[in-house]
Every structure is written in structure tokens, then in C-alpha cells.
Amino acid sequence: MESFVYVLFIVVLAVNALIAIYGIVYRRSLTKKLISLTILSDTVFVAIILVGFIFKYPVVPPVYSGVESEEAFLLEHASDPLPQALVLTGIVIGLAVNALIAFGIIQVYRLTGTTDAKRAIKALIEEVMEE
Amino acid sequence: MSTRVVVLIVLLAGVVLSAITVTLLLKPEAPVSVRDLGKHYINYTRHNTSSPEAVTAIVWDYRGLDTIYETVVLYMAIIGGLALSTTTRKIVLKTRIGLTSIAKTATRIIVLLIATIAASIALHGHLTPGGGFPGGSALAITAMLIIPVYTLQSLLDQGVSSTRLIAVRGLALTALGLVAVLPVFRGLEAVTNLKFYPSHIAGMLISGSLWFYNLFEFLAVASGFAAVALYLSIPEEIYREEIGGVE
Amino acid sequence: MIVTLIVLTLALLLSLVFIYFAVTEKDLLKAVVFSAGQSVCYAILLHTMAAPDIAMTYLAVSVGLYSALLVFVISKTERYEV
Secondary structure (H helix, E strand, O other): OHHHHHHHHHHHHHHHHHHHHHHHHHOOEHHHHHHHHHHHHHHHHHHHHHHOOOOOOOOEOOEOOOOOOOHHHHHHHEOOHHHHHHHHHHHHHHHHHHHHHHHHHHHHHHHHOOOEHHHHHHHHHHHHHHO | OOHHHHHHHHHHHHHHHHHHHHHHHHOOOOOOOOOHHHHHHHHHHHHHHOOOEHHHHHHHHHOHHHHHHHHHHHHHHHHHHHHOOOOOOOOOOOOOOOOOHHHHHHHHHHHHHHHHHHHHHHHOOOOOOOOHHHHHHHHHHHHHHHHHHOOHHHHHHOOOOHHHHHHHHHHHHHHHHHHHHHHHHHOOOOOOOOOOOOOEEOOEEOOOOHHHHHHHHHHHHHHHHHHHHHHHOOOHHHHHHHHHOOO | OHHHHHHHHHHHHHHHHHHHHHHOOOEHHHHHHHHHHHHHHHHHHHHHOOOHHHHHHHHHHHHHHHHHHHHHHHHHOOOEOO
């Protein structure tokens, strides 16, 4: 039973990433590309946390709560704290980059009047060629 | 049924069937124990950093330099957004009234509750899951709630502008850098925790510099995203005049 | 243990449904709502996998800040795709 859920995890996360990559490459609106980029990075974060998960009952977060002789219990039943710290840094940096991309989309709309990727690039190149 | 729903049902069925097939053919084993490095962190974190929470100890003590650089990256993104939204003249908008008084009273109660919860998440970060960054984001959401209810011009009248909020963020980042750099004057390394800072103050567990890091990160993130919300809600006609070249 | 496995399976399949509808939707406001629904499914998944720190951060960032940022961007540019 646990191995079925483990395999289902890997298959569903891979299909999610593939749908997000399809959204980045084949959709023409810049805003839709930004939404698909956030979906792709979130799927990768869940896959990283899957590395530190154990299929046991009960599984607890790696936090001491003041009860005596808790170290032996936590060594057997706690999840890994190191991937969680790396994902925390990743979420913040992803937020910074996505906020900057959103400002870039607004500026492209102000300069060319469209958010269609092909037409915006064509309009920007024509503006450069005129000068 | 439209094409999208049919493709979705085919996808779901394909995923479940392929998972069942791979499980029956390969018979993989699900992991039942953590790696040795994780066991080392769980074992020694309470003794080395005096904080019972392993994730906050790794983020601010074992790998503290990574977190300081990540805060600098967020600062660069906010300044980049500010550079794309400056105007040459002072902004004066026409609407000052806002929504009805029912909406304003409800917003006041909700903002007070969210501010209390955000402060509790941030200041308790060395004892429970949480920390500086989730608390700061929760407080920034209240800024995005206040702006449509009390309009932007009434906030600008009271002296809350985006450049002042970015100045507050700069002060919080300076304090963060000071907490990180202060041990150097005694001859220790840059981001040390227990060799320089006390672990208990007046009998309460403070875990050295972790509490101060959480407090300053909370203030920095909240003021930064409130500044982003303020200069994102300036209407577009002002920018169209700027680009069109109004004299 | 069986309840944990059922919650994991249901959250995974629901997130697949939301992601497919978010990527293939022409009205961008509906796509933002589907993206927020996918974030809630991932937050349930992260909490069941014993990572409460990440679940709190992910919920505040993805459902609060990304949805507000994208609604601002849509109101300043176009609403319908193509």
C-alpha cells in the first residue's frame, strides 16, 4: 500500500511538471506563462520535501516539545529538517523573481499595447529598427 | 462534454493505471528511515543552538549566511519594481471617500486579528514552526486589504508613502546586518550564535540571536511588501501621460 | 496510517485537476482562482508530510501574495488570452 502511494506521488508530480512546461512553451499570453512558471516551481518544492518523508506511523515534525526522553522517539519518527530549510530559501527567491517578472509584463504592455508574446517582440524589434 | 473534460478524464485514468502497473511490476520499497545527516541535525540541535526547533536553527544558525543573502535578493527585487514605477510629478488622485462604514469597521477588526496572529507566528519562531518570513507575509496581506477599502489618496494624506516604507525596510535590514556582524568585534566569526549572545534572558528561552533575527526579518518583509502594494495601485493614466510626454 | 494515505492520494489527484484547468483556461481571472485552489491542495499535502513550517510559508505566499499580484497585473493589462 505504501509503495503504491510512493509511485503515485512520483507519477503525479512528473505529470504536473509536464503540464506546466507545456503551459510555458505553447501558450501565447505572457501572464499565462507567469502562472505556469509558479506552478512548475511549486511542484519542484514538493518533490524536494518528498525526499525527506518517511512512510511510517506516526510521523511527526522535527520539533522538541519539552517532554522527557524524547530524543529516541524523534530519531525514529521525525521527518528530515534539512530539505525543509532549503525549500524555505527557495520560496523566498522564487517570490522575488516572480514579482520582478510581473513588473516586466506591465512595462511591456505600456510600451507595445499587447501581452501576446510574438506580437510584442515584433513591435519592440520594429521600434529599434526605426532608429 | 467538451474536449478539455475528456482529455482530463483520460489523463487521470492513465496516471492511476500506470501507477498500479509500475507497483505490481517493479515492487519498489517506500523509505522508512531518515538519512544520517538528518539524524545528526535532530540529535544535536538542542545542545548546539539551544533552540528546540530544528528547521529554524538550520535556517538562521547552521546556514545563516544563506538566509542573509536571500534577504538581500528580496531587497533587490523590491528596488527593481520601484525603479519601474517612479513618476516625475507628485501624485494627486480624485477619490477619497472609499467604501461604506460597515466595510471599514469590519476591515479594522480583521486587520487587528491578522496583525496579532502574524506577530505571534514571527516572535515564536524559535519554539514552534513559523519564523520571520511567514509572519511578515501575513502582515503584508493586511496592507493589500486596506488599500481598496480606505482609498490610496487618504493613505497618502496621512504620510504613508512607498518611499518611507522602503526606508523602514532599510533600517530593519541594517539592524539585521548589525546582529550578524557584531561578534566580529570580539574576534569571533561573522554569524555566531551561542558563543556571543545569551541563551536565556530573565529566565525566558531566547536562543541567542535567533529571536532578534526573526523580529527584524518580520519588520523588513512586512514593510517591503506593503511598499510594493502601494506603488502597484497607482492608476494607469498617470503612466500613460508620462510615456506620451505631457509637458 | 490508512487515513494518511487516503488524504495524500486525494490531494494529489485534486491538484492534477486544478493544474490542468489553470493551464488551459482562456479567461485569466478564472486561471488565477484555479491556481489558488492548486496551492491549497499542495498546502494540505505539505502538512500531511510533516513539514508545518513550509505549509505556513507556502500558504501565505502562494494564496495571498501571488493571487493579489496577478490580479493587479491582469487589471493593468488584458483579461482574456489571445
